[in-house]
Amino acid sequence: MLQLLSWKGGGVVSKQRQQVTISADSKTKLADVLFRQNIPQGIILRENPRNITHFHSYGGISKFFDGLAAGTLWGTVCGSCGNAGIWLPPRVHCPDCWQEMSWVKIDTSQATVYTHSTTNYPGAGFKATVPCPLISVEIPGICTKLMSYLSEFGDGEPYIGMPIRPVFSQNPTYTILDLSWVSRD
Amino acid sequence: MISFGNGNLRVPKLSRPVYMVAAGLTDFRKFYPEKQSTELCLESLKMAVEDGLGISPRDFKKMVNFCVYSQFADHFGDQLLAAAKIHDYLGFDPLGNIEVKTGGATGGSSVLAGVMAIASGYASLVPVIGWERMDEVNTRQGNAYIASAACKDFESELGWLYATYYALMMRRYIHEYNPNRETLTKIAQKNHHYARFSPYSQLPGDYTVDEILKSAVVSDPLTFPECCAMSVGAASIVLADEETAFRLTDHPVSVVGTGSGSHTLRTADRRNMPVLLLPNERPQLYQDRKNEWPGFTSFLAARFAAYLAYNMADITDPVKELDVLETHDAFTVSDIQTYEDIGLRPYGEGADFIESGDAFIGGRLPTNLSGGLLGSMHSVGATGIFQLSEIFWQIRGEWNKFHADDKYWGRFGKTKPNNFENLQVSNARRGMAISHAGTGSHVTAIILERGWSSE
Ligand SMILES: [Zn+2]
Numbered sequence: 207m208l209q210l211l212s213w214k215g216g217g218v219v220s221k222q223r224q225q226v227t228i229s230a231d232s233k234t235k236l237a238d239v240l241f242r243q244n245i246p247q248g249i250i251l252r253e254n255p256r257n258i259t260h261f262h263s264y265g266g267i268s269k270f271f272d273g274l275a276a277g278t279l280w281g282t283v284c285g286s287c288g289n290a291g292i293w294l295p296p297r298v299h300c301p302d303c304w305q306e307m308s309w310v311k312i313d314t315s316q317a318t319v320y321t322h323s324t325t326n327y328p329g330a331g332f333k334a335t336v337p338c339p340l341i342s343v344e345i346p347g348i349c350t351k352l353m354s355y356l357s358e359f360g361d362g363e364p365y366i367g368m369p370i371r372p373v374f375s376q377n378p379t380y381t382i383l384d385l386s387w388v389s390r391d
Numbered sequence: 392m393i394s395f396g397n398g399n400l401r402v403p404k405l406s407r408p409v410y411m412v413a414a415g416l417t418d419f420r421k422f423y424p425e426k427q428s429t430e431l432c433l434e435s436l437k438m439a440v441e442d443g444l445g446i447s448p449r450d451f452k453k454m455v456n457f458c459v460y461s462q463f464a465d466h467f468g469d470q471l472l473a474a475a476k477i478h479d480y481l482g483f484d485p486l487g488n489i490e491v492k493t494g495g496a497t498g499g500s501s502v503l504a505g506v507m508a509i510a511s512g513y514a515s516l517v518p519v520i521g522w523e524r525m526d527e528v529n530t531r532q533g534n535a536y537i538a539s540a541a542c543k544d545f546e547s548e549l550g551w552l553y554a555t556y557y558a559l560m561m562r563r564y565i566h567e568y569n570p571n572r573e574t575l576t577k578i579a580q581k582n583h584h585y586a587r588f589s590p591y592s593q594l595p596g597d598y599t600v601d602e603i604l605k606s607a608v609v610s611d612p613l614t615f616p617e618c619c620a621m622s623v624g625a626a627s628i629v630l631a632d633e634e635t636a637f638r639l640t641d642h643p644v645s646v647v648g649t650g651s652g653s654h655t656l657r658t659a660d661r662r663n664m665p666v667l668l669l670p671n672e673r674p675q676l677y678q679d680r681k682n683e684w685p686g687f688t689s690f691l692a693a694r695f696a697a698y699l700a701y702n703m704a705d706i707t708d709p710v711k712e713l714d715v716l717e718t719h720d721a722f723t724v725s726d727i728q729t730y731e732d733i734g735l736r737p738y739g740e741g742a743d744f745i746e747s748g749d750a751f752i753g754g755r756l757p758t759n760l761s762g763g764l765l766g767s768m769h770s771v772g773a774t775g776i777f778q779l780s781e782i783f784w785q786i787r788g789e790w791n792k793f794h795a796d797d798k799y800w801g802r803f804g805k806t807k808p809n810n811f812e813n814l815q816v817s818n819a820r821r822g823m824a825i826s827h828a829g830t831g832s833h834v835t836a837i838i839l840e841r842g843w844s845s846e
Pocket residue numbers: 284285286287300301302303304305
């Protein structure tokens with residue numbers, strides 16, 4: 207047991223001292239090459255790895271991601287702003303009047319590709335295979351152009367105006383990747 | 392749809408004149424292990440003070456009363472409150488300071504914050520210091536970090552890559568307006584070329600149109616030379632009120648126009664609306680327009696910022712009334728879009744700004760003579776400050792002093808190229824810099840003008 211020093215400073219200090227050690231999972235590794243360049247002489251470049259879990263709430267738009275898992279595409283529409291269009295991505299509140307909007311099922315029967323780009327060098331954490339054709343989706347009556355991807359494509363696809371239909375993941379990840387599109391033809 | 396009330400379109404007014412009196416840069420590199428961010432920031436400000444103002448850091452510091460810091464991403468630098476570290480490193484404690492964050496437009500917004508500090512009377516001498524450290528992670532992780540500045544619920548997961556978000560706009564732009572594909576590559580060609588004459592530049596080079604078109608495709612149709620790169624470095628400018636400015640220099644540069652605009656972080660959410668007209672545009676210009684606006688081909692934020700800045704600076708014909716321009720050419724396509732948003736050409740005709748030769752040295756409005764983001768740098772927090780530094784030197788007739796002098800090439804371990812070109816615009820009086828974030832989430836337009844009367 208460690209003895210406490212008296213507040214007056216005259217206490218007896220134990221000769222037995224506790225050790226402070228560095229935990230074994232922080233093994234030191236110095237880099238000698240990065241970006242295919244050597245580290246200059248005399249410069250220390252220490253690897254600083256990490257693995258962190260965040261817990262992210264979808265809050266009031268949780269229904270949208272729940273809908274993807276159940277095979278339904280939900281948008282929102284403002285009851286007080288007339289025919290201003292359906293929001294997809296949905297929002298809880300209307301940005302024009304700040305009233306809460308209502309949920310509506312999206313009719314995708316007329317959905318087409320508004321624009322597209324096939325990515326070859328995605329950033330870290332991208333979960334799909336490459337090349338992956340990313341698209342923006344145009345749907346009549348929707349005031350926005352949802353970003354998404356084609357999960358199946360042939361030569362010359364996607365193209366602007368391509369008729370598409372939604373596909374919902376059988377193994378939901380509860381991310382926007384649960385929704386993809388394929389040709390309607 | 393978005394509609395404007397009178398308050399929304401109020402033109403900004405400074406309560407008293409604001410001047411820019413000095414600028415300094417480091418060089419920019421993909422990987423800069425030799426120096427920490429503190430060292431880079433100090434070196435850029437030291438250059439502004441010693442080479443620009445010609446006074447000692449000790450004398451300069453006695454006059455400073457507030458500082459603005461500009462860094463885009465805490466997760467790149469992996470240091471919260473990094474500004475406090477830099478402020479301390481520069482020996483400015485206990486002066487007040489703020490750190491500004493508006494994505495790619497952080498530099499422009501930081502200068503705007505400095506301008507506000509001076510114009511309000513809160514401060515009389517304000518250094519604005521920007522930097523970014525993008526080399527602590529590999530390029531794939533860096534792209535993911537940048538894409539954290541997209542909507543994490545609906546867009547980031549779709550590529551973790553900003554080049555894709557711009558490529559979506561590019562595909563749509565080509566569909567709506569059908570420009571020559573080659574014209575887009577000429578923007579990259581021009582800026583990589585001008586970067587050859589900058590000792591600060593990261594990606595100088597002479598490319599043929601064919602080489603750019605045949606380079607690897609990042610996200611189609613964008614190829615590698617058409618995209619900006621990860622970058623490390625710092626830039627500083629010094630702002631002052633009138634009395635302090637003329638005490639420090641006989642040739643201060645005046646801030647005559649400022650504008651700041653915004654639009655949805657998600658490109659998806661850009662609703663159709665009538666075109667906001669600039670002073671040089673008449674309503675009939677777009678009366679037969681079929682395409683949506685701003686759609687995926689225009690930046691409402693850029694148009695809004697230009698609207699305010701032009702009205703504030705009394706500019707009615709930007710190509711004629713500006714002498715030099717720096718745009719945020721993160722991608723070739725965004726540059727064409729911006730030419731239209733800031734009224735250099737009507738919507739759909741941006742390519743002509745390149746094809747006509749207007750954008751080149753010797754043209755009517757030389758653009759990105761600095762090498763821009765494609766050729767010179769995009770150390771994000773430093774970018775808007777770098778742009779204004781280059782405009783500042785052009786207006787003062789100091790382009791050669793800070794680009795042609797072997798001292799600067801040597802400082803960064805480089806040799807000046809033999810076939811060096813002089814990029815000083817003769818008699819440049821007025822210039823503008825456009826600082827731009829996200830897929831157009833924030834844009835600032837800042838107009839500088841000769842602040843002294845010519846003899
Ligand atoms: Zn509403």
